[in-house]
Amino acid sequence: MKEKKTDIISVYEEDHVRSVTGPTIRPGGFALTDRAMAFCGFPERSRVLDAGCGCGATVRHLQRRWGLTATGVDLSQRLLADRLQDGPLELIRGDAGRLPIGTDTMDGLTCECALSIMPDPKAVLQEYHRVLKPKGYLILTDIYLRAESPRLCGSLPINACFSGAVTRDERTRQIEAAGFSILLWEDHTKLLKELAARFVFELGSLKKFWEHILPCDCSGKTGDLIRQGKPGYSLLIAQKTQDTSS
Template sequence: MSEVVRPLYEHPAFQEASGPALRPGGAELTARGLDLCGFGPGDRVTDLGCGPGATLGLLTGRGLRALGLDASAEFLARARAEQPGTPLLRARVEALPLADGGLDGLCCECVLSTLADPGPVLAEMARTLRSGGRLLLSDLYVRRPGAAGGIAGCAAGARPLEDMEGLLRRHGLRPLHVEDHSRALSELAGRLIFQHGSLDALRNLTGGGGCGRRDPRDLGYCLIIAAKEAS
């Protein structure tokens, strides 16, 4: 029987380096994205892949009606303890248990890059957002020409930035604002190296379930704000 590979973000060593947000840029980058989205008090915003609830705290702190979804029962238990009273659902991002056009906004951070095919998730985003609703997307992307393909682990679905923008457009989600935040990824990698001597050392702890054995310069990190096109 083959051993189940543990995702890097589930390992305590990674969580120590990344903080409660479990991604490059942390809460500061999410706050930047929320500012760009321009949500108002009472807006309905769902966090896809909410993890232990860091973004949910930002949403409720701004007076938004937040909902968290995650496939991990462990993460949802932590989110419930950290954000009591915030609605949480266990669900897969490819099949959202939400009504058509019922959301003012969606947050999706470090989720799409873990998926070989993001199409079903993007279709669900477009279905559940109202016309003009905003998507806050932050994720890994492939930054060096010819580097796409063969990436393992949490970056298996990473693709060039122009491909990401094209996918959004094909699903009725128009990119409004795109920023490169690769420095945040480098800083996180630096903290991991400082703690463990090398990224390979951390990959060994996770059974090889990191972001792939490749030149880290192949990957960058981006923030994209998109809007649901009018039907």
């Protein structure tokens, strides 16, 4: 019988997840990263921060594929300890709500399948606004809810991008309130479905996936709560256009 787990489970740290997703730990791998980089058109050596960088896969990709000066920040000691070893990476342990980064220093900031993990996304968005230069780009890929549903945050025994997912309209309001102008929003739910199919292929069903990482007495509830919100996946690009500090 599986030992009952009592703590909140960080899905991104689970071996069962990373064995399927690889080091990017999100739907689509680098597909949306590259879509965003092409849209923003950063000059070579532009400074880009990856908030929620995990083991540094995006930081390395931004360096090698796009010639950018990339830095990563993550709170997970385990993921940072598993950092990619094939080349130098600037990865810093830090809280997204109190980034160890100077004000108006970044040309761009990526947050890939991570904002909805944050307990206070409004405060995090204000911090992202602080570190970006005027007209700097904010790039978000994340789960969103396609159906009105009670907020999942606090209802699930997991720390994952499903936990704090909100509707497109709610996230848009949060981003604009933080001083950003939205330039692009695209639905990429197909990538989420493809990742779910990979988990099914690996483990037999999504139910078995949840049973692998959650206590057996709550795995069914978790799946039911997530299905109620009809989760989708999106790419959003916004630009810092307003000083909210005054």
